[in-house]
Amino acid sequence: MKTLTAMVVCATVGMPLFAYAQSAADVAYCNKLSQTYRSTAQLNSTPDATVPTAMSKCATAPAEAIPTLEKALTDGKVTLPKRD
Numbered sequence: 001m002k003t004l005t006a007m008v009v010c011a012t013v014g015m016p017l018f019a020y021a022q023s024a025a026d027v028a029y030c031n032k033l034s035q036t037y038r039s040t041a042q043l044n045s046t047p048d049a050t051v052p053t054a055m056s057k058c059a060t061a062p063a064e065a066i067p068t069l070e071k072a073l074t075d076g077k078v079t080l081p082k083r084d
Helices: 002-040 050-056 062-075
Strands: none
Touching: 002 050, 002 062, 050 062
16 A cells, blocks of 8 residues: 555655656757758748747646647758757
């Protein structure tokens, strides 16, 4: 019983930390994608409305923004940055 209790306590404490670490990595990757898009997008082109919206969500909803930014870059034949 003590083992089960210890496992539950560890899981309860560890899960938020794991989620935060993943989220921080997603935010960093999303920011890399945004920076890559800004540096490779043609200056006179008008981006699809989803791109600026995705860029604005990097800090709050990176998992939602990443696929949009990756698609915009790959559609523009731009190599995606490495994901750490």
